[in-house]
Amino acid sequence: MLALLRLLGIGFVVLTVIYAALSLWSRRxxxxxxxxxxxxxxxxxxxxxxxxxxxAEYDQSLRRKLILGVYVVPLCLIGLIVYLTNFH
Incomplete structure (x- = not known):
């Protein structure tokens, strides 16, 4: 369990860096x-x-919200892999 928490913590930091870079690039x-x-x-x-x-219009756009998929997709995949590995 501790290894999973460590993976999620490091993953969150890496995803935050990716999100910030992608968000700044898209805005530029x-x-x-x-x-x-x-x-x-x-x-x-x-x-x-x-x-x-x-x-200001871009800040309210769907494109800006889709960049949040940087967090959602990898975390869902990790959760699915952990579930299938341990409980299936």
Whole structure:
């Protein structure tokens, strides 16, 4: 049992690093797309306001929530493997 807790603890730390990197990367890609979109269309208002509004919309998007799958999928797989190994 202690080995499982250690595995989950280390796994949680590793997944947190992966989540942070993936989240920052995805936000940076979205920012670049918004900046390119504004540069192409010269939209209304200032560039910074346009980009901030787009990022606020991105923060509520499904894509941002799907990145949480970094935690869910591996932990579910570990749980399934432990269950099948020990109780099946």
């Amino acid at each position: 890609v979205r920012r670049r797309k918004l900046e390119a979109e504004w540069d192409e269309a010269q939209g209304p208002g200032g560039r910074a306001a346009f980009v901030e509004a787009g990022l």
